[in-house]
Amino acid sequence: MTVFEDLDTLAGHVADGALVALAPEYSWVPMALVRALIRHKVRDLHLLCVPIGGLAADMMIGAGVVGTLEAAAVSLGEAGPAPRFIAAVEGRTMTMRDTTCPAIHTALQASEKGVPFMPLSGLIGSDITSHRDDWKVVDDPLGAGGGPIVLLPAIKPDVTLFHSPRADRDGNVWIGRRRELATMAHASATTLVTVETIEDRDFLADETMAAGTLPSLYVTAIAEVEGGARPLGLTDCYERDMDHIRAYGKAAKTEAGFQAYLDEHVLK
Amino acid sequence: MTVFEDLDTLAGHVADGALVALAPEYSWVPMALVRALIRHKVRDLHLLCVPIGGLAADMMIGAGVVGTLEAAAVSLGEAGPAPRFIAAVEGRTMTMRDTTCPAIHTALQASEKGVPFMPLSGLIGSDITSHRDDWKVVDDPLGAGGGPIVLLPAIKPDVTLFHSPRADRDGNVWIGRRRELATMAHASATTLVTVETIEDRDFLADETMAAGTLPSLYVTAIAEVEGGARPLGLTDCYERDMDHIRAYGKAAKTEAGFQAYLDEHVLK
Amino acid sequence: MTQNYAPEEFLINALAAELDSVDHVAVGALSPVPGSAALLAQALSDGEQEAGQEARTGAALSGPGQGHKMRVSIIHGDANNPFTDGGRELFDCAGQGRIGAFFLGGAQIDGEANINLLGVGPYPNLDKRFNGSFGSAYVYFVIPKIILFAPDHSRRVLVDKVDFISAPGTSAPDVHRPGGPKVLMTGKCVMDFDADRKRFTLKSVHPGVTVEEVLDNTGFDFDVPEDVPETPAPDAERLQLIRTTVGPEIAKTYPGFAQQVLGFQGG
């Protein structure tokens, strides 16, 4: 059963070394929770970006939270490259597992369906594939002359993290058309959600709301954190703060600048 | 681009011999469209129930529309067995491809992802599997010691049919939490939809509505047919008419009784 | 013997006993008795929870899922249906290991717990066709506790060997199979199933039923222990719970059943 907790208790569910799936970068990113994880000095996470990392991933990398990063790309979007990510890869201070967007979606769908692998088209001849020793290129196993195809082993996250505009009193969480959040939660052992507000109603009793709702069945714990995605944006709630993100991108170009950012915006 | 048509024009898109996927039996079944197909004397359909057939399948079978039936089960629910289905199977007048619910969902997901097959747990040792020569039991093709697993070839319907409470002016269709309708449409070459009403708005402009919307991208044509699921039910619109369905179940026990039902409710 | 309960109420009570300590029970289509049993087990579990815990604070928002200790999901139900990801979600959810118990019937069930929901005769040339196998060929493998429910205890249903295996009772060791049959509940008795021995053992007989009667009406061999207890019947308190707590809830999905069998009116 889902429980309602405060932010620090919620962050406490993330153990060192856990395989953590993070909401897609363009919205619904639980930034307050990410800052709490940094304050808690969580270490050696295997961070899975679904499928692209941004400000959250860069901050976690810079703060030493991430041991292994799995992502199709990391970038601050219009604010440019992700400086701590690039420093960590070029400085070889973190293990990088390169992948491609649909491979992450597909490997999570395999866990969602409880199967050990799923096939995916494309990928053959990419150096991503040749460097992933867990991916396997096989001849069409149906034996129907379909040619070679890549099999991707299931990815089963220990924890999925995201932020949402609202949950109801039963722990059902609104995900709207961000359905990758459902796939992530289905695939994960634990799902931790921060929300702008907890509403005293039942989303599942309303067919219109139900269509965009992740049932509490998949939600381990929820913390109410207003502005929990800031400085990133949240659909229909607030826009991302591009000035803040650009300032971060500039500061984080150096280790000292990044530490100053952490001191001011995360640790204090 | 989606077009708006009348019911008969819509029915005209279904060619003899087509592989037709039909909405799940418990709701959203396009009964008016099914009746139109019977009137149009469409023949030799490969009817795929997703995943269970009921009144619609039984009527189409009785009317000689179906050459091959693929379903996990067919039943009139609380109104008992599906008489024309049982007569057709026992009388060997139709090809029956027995399957199991998740195999249909999975094979449609394979087409949705554009891959030739997908694996599914279970099934091994079932006589369903031993009689499906298109399914293949393979040793874990990852070579990870996962044991044998069944691979299901993709099912790509020519046509998906369903009924919905509403479409918008752009041809986006409300599917609510009936997300199998999205999978079916994604997997199909053509999707034909009847709706209670076409609303002069844009569902995608409203994040709450968008979450339960099938984009027009996947919708070939729409006909406005009020009461288009009757005598079956439609979520939040009307309940199924159990008296009618029970009367059908009784009448259809004989060929003559079925013809009388057709004459009164379908052909006149 | 005079009873103050309907046969269905007896079975609801007996099935609920088998759901003790299950976290999440899912109930398929057309299953009013199993559905009621799951809701009864949930009510009992809630009672234990309340008895065992401190007074709650911050009631409304203290714990989602309405504070139920046991989750009950009724597929396609108009209530207690948590699914929002389409028809596949039940099966995906089971494959994820999130469903602890499920009920399956069988037009035929044999002594190795193979079940047949499809038909009688040599497939595909069946003499008698039933509805079909539904999701049994999958859920029988992945849900840990499958309860076989066969109210019609007869040699027609409980056969030596099923004509068609919709889903096999056991699998070879290399087949991924976290789930399978654990219990058979009939109109006459309860049996436990041992997958290693591929064999049922009589666990209890219902009030008024003898072991001989069970033997006479069962088409397969099974083990009979020295002492066979009687399956507990619902006491007054339990009947009250069935009629006042379970009745209104199951009426949301099966109004006719709730009214005719449990005497629940209105809603």
Place this chain on the structure above:
Amino acid sequence: MTQNYAPEEFLINALAAELDSVDHVAVGALSPVPGSAALLAQALSDGEQEAGQEARTGAALSGPGQGHKMRVSIIHGDANNPFTDGGRELFDCAGQGRIGAFFLGGAQIDGEANINLLGVGPYPNLDKRFNGSFGSAYVYFVIPKIILFAPDHSRRVLVDKVDFISAPGTSAPDVHRPGGPKVLMTGKCVMDFDADRKRFTLKSVHPGVTVEEVLDNTGFDFDVPEDVPETPAPDAERLQLIRTTVGPEIAKTYPGFAQQVLGFQGG
């Protein structure tokens, strides 16, 4: 030479010309110029449609998809984003064959149309890391017309051999590959790609650019036909369409770009 258009407007116009007769163009993240090109192609296609068809009747409901002849989907866009099935839908949709054209960039592109979005140096010990490969390793295979877009035409970008193949330009015949690179648009020229010959051919040079300049700034070999025409520049009518029709639409996703480059204010 004096131009009455911005370089981006020139490229928007040139890219739009490559989208003629495509049913559905999808545009990825961070792609204001390709996004504008797609919207321009849509506007042009609508114009042709209107010119060629009877007067419409029953306007509002005569044809969904707003009556656009060409569909443009802007991924993660705040407008023109039709997707409701999560992050995988773009890729599934492409795998279904429903997307006719897509744009990819490349930090490095070589003469066999291999693209590198990942980094420079011997992987994994990169000297210079870029963002990453995004979905290129998949979409390059399944979308029929991939347009490579490299505004910075230099030997740094257009290399003899990429350091890392994010996605290969061609595949062996037995690999399922309905899609691939067809066109390379740079800041200096347009090239066509022939997968059978694994080779680019110069199609046109932009106004003021010579073939020699293209040769000097390209790190791979390519074919140069006898006559190389000039890439058409946008005429006044086209510029008007870009600024008044495309501008307001792309502003919904890229307000800064619309304002600074296309001079679109407000919205």
